[in-house]
Amino acid sequence: MTEQQKQALNVEIQEAAGGVTAAAGFEAGGLHAGLKKCPDKKDLAIIHSLAPAVVGGVFTQNKFAAAPVNWCRQVVAGGRAQAVVVNSGNANACTGAEGAANAAEMAAVCGRALQAPPEQVLVCSTGVIGVQLPMPLLRGGIAACAAQLSAQGGHTAAEAIMTTDLYCKETAVSYQYQGKTVTVGGMAKGSGMIHPNMATMLCFITTDLQIEAAALQQAVKEAADASFNMVTVDGDTSTNDSMLVLANGQAGNETVQLGGAGYAEFVQALTLVAARLARLMAYDGEGATKLLECQVCGAPSLQDARLAAKAVVGSSLVKAAFYGEDANWGRIACAAGYSGAQFDAAKVNLSLRSAAGEIELMREGSGLVFDEETAKRILQEREIFINLDLGSGEYQATSWGCDLSHEYVNINADYRS
């Protein structure tokens, strides 16, 4: 399904309160198990579906995929999951056979506490690479956390998965389907595709929709491609990146099949939740002073639109120019030009927009004379929109990124902490 088709659907989507426990039949919680030194910082979270749920997931393509990623791939292949246990402070990556055994034990301990089969417990980790997990702390922490889950616990869980994140990332929406209310809610962490040592973006979304596992898996892929795969902070893809979606059927609708009734509506709601969380991640990018949203239109294919949009927000030179509030539009054109996207350079239009106004910089491939003062005023805002019309087709895509600041260098040049 193209983004055009999705937009044509026009399901009426409502805001909903909460995050990962907004949908019916989910509970969650978080606490300090001791992986992080500071006792005020939570480092362990559990999400639990009260009813059996189906699961879909997409994961990092990194060759050094962490032990918990390998574990989750197996769970997702089985199609069913009842819980997710997540720790921050340690990525359990580059940890060999011992790391794999530890991931399996986290699932076993959590499954025992929640009376769920361990092969239906997802495990995620984020933090320093190459160090073994402190299992005694985790065993105690998982048991304690499992005992205090609640339907109001979504926010606490969202706090517990933060690392260098400055903002807690949660959102939820609902829509009507077959006379039932379907809710989709989620939480995420990540302020770079990878962090100083605090590797990883993680995203957990729950829904009470009744849906077949194969349909859910395809929906997750589609939503990820239009959301998390369109965010870049620094171009680095972590060893632990994971997006997991649980669907427990508590809305009471007839089971949604791949491509059948209700599938497109769900993809639209899921994509909206994922895109909001992705946007929050860019907003909270390491050292970011500005959110950059690049809206590409006029591309000959969706793939071309996405390539161009991602290259623009991924360019270090574009990012540094926005940090300096400099309308150096040549860098935006240049990034689109090397993105691999197909288009006719002589047909490209470019403008910048923010709450302070809009300014046209390039028309039909040639630069325009523009007012520097107006440009400066537009660029002083916290959120900047880059509108790039390739003039070569009907497809569009949106990407999110942030500027490149001194603070990014500070954060990432620091000693491992």
Next chain:
Amino acid sequence: MTEQQKQALNVEIQEAAGGVTAAAGFEAGGLHAGLKKCPDKKDLAIIHSLAPAVVGGVFTQNKFAAAPVNWCRQVVAGGRAQAVVVNSGNANACTGAEGAANAAEMAAVCGRALQAPPEQVLVCSTGVIGVQLPMPLLRGGIAACAAQLSAQGGHTAAEAIMTTDLYCKETAVSYQYQGKTVTVGGMAKGSGMIHPNMATMLCFITTDLQIEAAALQQAVKEAADASFNMVTVDGDTSTNDSMLVLANGQAGNETVQLGGAGYAEFVQALTLVAARLARLMAYDGEGATKLLECQVCGAPSLQDARLAAKAVVGSSLVKAAFYGEDANWGRIACAAGYSGAQFDAAKVNLSLRSAAGEIELMREGSGLVFDEETAKRILQEREIFINLDLGSGEYQATSWGCDLSHEYVNINADYRS
């Protein structure tokens, strides 16, 4: 030809004095034509072959390729060239039909001054994007420059193509072939694949070898793949990147054919000159405090070795860690992991080396305990070598990059100047 085969060749290559006029029968010069505001800064250079020469060239893949790039592509397709005229201070990119006419006129003015056909005059520009060239200044400057060319003028020409470069980049070598001395010398500019506005890397190499145009073109491609295509400062590919090689046959050898006698020796010498200039470019990367050289071995193919090596020096997180002199090896593994290179993660070894020593950080895919003080001492040097053994084959590749510093952000957040 693989890098392994090249290394097995073992032609005895000697150092030679000079740069782009080191080879017999070339003259060059440079002066201030007025494109740059500061009268001390040269902004126009000409290279001239006294005898008819063949030409090979590779260019940016950017969709917004500048007008002079389009001009040069036509000249290179013809296979013959007698001169190169280069300006700095203005890229002549995103300038439409007027820009194309101006590039053609630069060739015409230079050809008239040197009594060469304009379709055998190469044109290169580097500088701000989207502004038309000041043609009256260029007409006068080209005529004046053409009148003062000399065989000693290589260094002056190398100065005239600098923009934000801190160092002048020249090198030359010679070797014996059929009892004749063959010299290969060149100059380059660039301290990022693209500059603040001073877009572009440019490289000009001359040789007195007698070689067929088709063979020269293939040799240029092979040398570029192992040199300039293995450098990254910020991952941005400019609208003007060009590498041009002129061969005028003054060494007096029998004409070298593609794949025939003398071809492999020439590729080896040309690659050495290009790789040295590429390394100088990384050394002079915008804001760089350290040169990073990543040597990948044990790859299942040359392509895999190159992908992994480029990803490591291209990672913002790796670059920031080296700026902070922090042995955060997880980021190096992570970058190789997402590079797209094929390898077995459980067989990877990693160490760092500099003039101060060597330290092993990862063995067979798992992290090692290491001495932080030793690591710090190694990382305090100006040139750092990253040795990454993928343990999965026989191929190797080398890439060059630099660290990511506060100064990079300063340079690139500045107003267009």
